[in-house]
Amino acid sequence: MASLFDPIKIGDIELANRVVMAPLTRNRSPGAVPNALNVTYYEQRATAGLLITEATAITHQGQGYADVPGLYTKEALNGWKQVTTAVHKAGGKIVVQMWHVGRISHTSLQPNGGKPVSASAIQAKSKTYLVNEDGTGTFAETSEPRALELSEIPGILEDYRKAARAAIDAGFDGVEIHSANGYLIDQFLRSGSNVRTDEYGGPIENRARFLLEVVDAITREIGEGRTGIRISPVTPANDSSDPDAQALFTHVVEGLAKYKLAYIHVVEGATGGPRDFQQGEKPFDYKALREAYEQAGGKAAWMTNNGYDRELAIEAVEQGKTDLVAFGKPFIANPDLVQRLKDNAPLNTPDQATFYGGGAKGYTDYPVLEKQVA
Numbered sequence: 001m002a003s004l005f006d007p008i009k010i011g012d013i014e015l016a017n018r019v020v021m022a023p024l025t026r027n028r029s030p031g032a033v034p035n036a037l038n039v040t041y042y043e044q045r046a047t048a049g050l051l052i053t054e055a056t057a058i059t060h061q062g063q064g065y066a067d068v069p070g071l072y073t074k075e076a077l078n079g080w081k082q083v084t085t086a087v088h089k090a091g092g093k094i095v096v097q098m099w100h101v102g103r104i105s106h107t108s109l110q111p112n113g114g115k116p117v118s119a120s121a122i123q124a125k126s127k128t129y130l131v132n133e134d135g136t137g138t139f140a141e142t143s144e145p146r147a148l149e150l151s152e153i154p155g156i157l158e159d160y161r162k163a164a165r166a167a168i169d170a171g172f173d174g175v176e177i178h179s180a181n182g183y184l185i186d187q188f189l190r191s192g193s194n195v196r197t198d199e200y201g202g203p204i205e206n207r208a209r210f211l212l213e214v215v216d217a218i219t220r221e222i223g224e225g226r227t228g229i230r231i232s233p234v235t236p237a238n239d240s241s242d243p244d245a246q247a248l249f250t251h252v253v254e255g256l257a258k259y260k261l262a263y264i265h266v267v268e269g270a271t272g273g274p275r276d277f278q279q280g281e282k283p284f285d286y287k288a289l290r291e292a293y294e295q296a297g298g299k300a301a302w303m304t305n306n307g308y309d310r311e312l313a314i315e316a317v318e319q320g321k322t323d324l325v326a327f328g329k330p331f332i333a334n335p336d337l338v339q340r341l342k343d344n345a346p347l348n349t350p351d352q353a354t355f356y357g358g359g360a361k362g363y364t365d366y367p368v369l370e371k372q373v374a
Helices: 036-044 074-089 150-169 184-189 209-222 245-256 286-295 310-318 329-333 337-343 369-373
Strands: 008-010 013-015 019-021 050-057 094-099 127-131 137-141 174-178 227-231 263-267 301-305 324-327
Touching (some): 019 337, 074 150, 094 150, 150 174, 150 209, 174 209, 184 209, 209 245, 227 245, 245 286, 263 286, 286 301, 324 329
Parallel strands (some): 019 050
Antiparallel strands (some): 008 013, 127 137
């Protein structure tokens, strides 16, 4: 029987335990460049079996929020090298979550103030985070997007390939493809945001084409065993919707089964929301999703996320429902979360007012258990 605290090998990556730090946007990388504060933040949490970075834009066009990091400038990659070096020295493993936000952006964040791009020219009923001239943060409505031309899609795939190579060169142990929560890949997947009439729109196999082409481009460049992917079948995040999520994501995982990926990261429900959220007439069947993946020959580790506490995570791994559990908010306030889970120790409460933007307060100043006891 496996334990939450047992080591595991996922693809080409050896992990010390099955506790994963989920990707968490914190808006503390001005100019899209990781800095010394980011180094400290990740280094503090290196006892996680795996760290997944905050979502990181593959290009300037892929940016959707102020002060989030990128993978597309020399300065950013040098900053990430400092992070990966520190995490490895502390004994940890780290992958970068590769992000193109698509329509979830604002013209002020785009190259030359242009429109964000998406599968279709449908504006999202959502908001993004901007920084004012005085340094204060504000949430603003996303801008109206334009539909990507068919001729532009190969260039986006090339952007993913280049970013994956840059990530490995910056010292990351692998990458996670962000295909969740209503961002660009998810916008192609769902009929609520994709009304294309070419080979990337219409039936499920067409809407899933872009996702699988991204996976193909990245795995060819850095290898299947260093590639993971995140999906969120029923999230309403960023105005994301589809009437038949079960059929859509069954097709997706059957396609993913053809690759020997490191892991499939599944958000159960809506991130930060209920675990039983459904889209369509029937509740989503996550067990059936995994069974469909395995029946199609899929061998990747199964990672689950959203609303797990200590008891639920331990039980899920022991019963074979999942291989790894990703924790989000608990890792914000508890850099030593793995030890606290092992000891069944109390957890610090995260300060929500400091989640987005700012400095060390609410970022690198949470106490670890040993200092509290002392």
